[in-house]
Amino acid sequence: MKRIPILPTMLVVAAVAVMITLGLWQGLVRLPEKEAQLAQLAANPTRPPVPFPRGPDGSLLFRRSAADCRQVLGISRAGAGSAGYRLIAACRTEGGGAPIKVQLGTTRDPVREVTWAGGAVSGWISHAPDATPMIARLFNREPQEMLLVAATPAAGLTANTRPDVGIVPNNHLAYAGQWLFFAALAGVIYVVALRRRIGR
Template sequence: MRRIPLIPTLVVGMAVAAMIALGLWQLLDRLPAKEAHIARLAKNPSLPAVAFPRFPDDSLLFRRTSAFCLEPVDIRRAGAGSAGYRLIATCRTGAEGPGFQVQLGTTRDPLGKVDWRGGKVSGWIGHAPDSRPLIATLFDRRPQDMLLIADTPAAGLTANTPPNVAAVPNNHLAYAVQWFLFAGIAAIIYAIALRRRAR
């Protein structure tokens, strides 16, 4: 029987150990943290309203909020799944400050427009559409911008669907299982290769 090759075995062993470690990290760290975050978010709709945040803060998602749009500087469309398109206004709040975005409502018309001049808006805090590719978010750790989802639609638009905590993804258990499967498959393939080599 041939001697087991040292370097390939070390490389495969380290790769398998790294995949197991990643699976344990997803299972023991990321999953409980995400479950705790979702539990906090589930309570937010029943908490008192807050001023719309000036900067991203995911702990405020689904909280009731309000803001005053001094002037909409842009109104754009974004996909809304089965609801068609969301019309999102970028608002100026004064000479200073970052402004904010408000989802005015939805429409099924791909060319739909709305005549909205601003004013006080109330609703819920959500995430603004993120144009970054999914792979880019792995390296670009900037927080996603916040969005005020209006509880009363602008004239001619359909009302927004209230935010639902059930829509918050929690895939960490699936990620953990995937890493464990990758580790198991790598170990099995290498064991088969060693057996064939021995023959």
Template sequence: MRRVPVVATITVALAVATMIALGLWQLLIRLPEKEAELALLASNPARPVIAFPTRADDRLLFRRATLDCAAPVTIARAGAGSAGYRLIATCAGGQFVQLGTIRSPTGTTGWPGGSVTGRISHAPDARPLIATLFDHSPKPLLLVADTPAPGLAPNAVPDISSVPNNHLAYAVQWFVFATIALVIYALAMRRRRRG
């Protein structure tokens, strides 16, 4: 009978322990945190209107806010799926306002600026996906206007359905990976014993 390979056994044991720990972290820590965050966000639309925040704070998502966007610096386009394009104004103070949507890729609005009331959401993020893995700074916020600017269609109302909660799936995934690693190890040991 051949000896158990020590290095391989220790490597597999450490890998399986790490995967189980990650699964438990997702299940016991991240999932309750996310559920508490979602409960807060679900209550935000019913809270009183506030001034648009000067700092990014995800706890304010979907809350109604007001902003005086006098003399917008630029009005840019961002994809809006089947609605066409979102027109997003950058205010002189650096805040973003989603003015409405338009089907034409060259369409614009003559919005001169002014007071806007709407819901807080995330501004489009042009960073590559790989950059977001290493940059954990808060995403910038924008105000999604309740009333569209002249010549634009109304914005879709941002809501909690856009916030993913995948932590249970992540936990199951880590447990499945640990099980697969153990099965592969068991099969390799069985084959080793048979010579």
């Protein structure tokens, strides 16, 4: 009868332990944290307006805000899902500093252009589009840039979609299940392989 291989067994046990730890962390720590965040975001549209943030702050998503676009530096285009495309202006504001982004509205026309001279804008805070590839995001933990979504669209554009907390993903329960499943699968595969080895 062959002995149980010590090193491979230790490696599998360590890997299974790590996967179980990750599963429990996702389910017991990250899930409650995300649920608390979603509850805050769901209440944000009814809270008093705040000045548009000069830096990333995820806690302000969907809060009402306003800004004064003193100079339009350019207007870019980004995907807007079923709404087609959204047109986003880069604006210089009073006091200088980094330009802010203002989502002027949406259009289904892929070549639609809009003329906008700037001025006072009111709406709500969202995240600016991020073209960073998903793989790169795993190694880049920089906060996402903020965006002022105009409540009134620029002439010729369709109104922006109202704030919806449903667009914020909450996959931590699924992640927990996946890690625990992987741990169980790894354990079963190793036990089967071990029984075959010992039974030879």
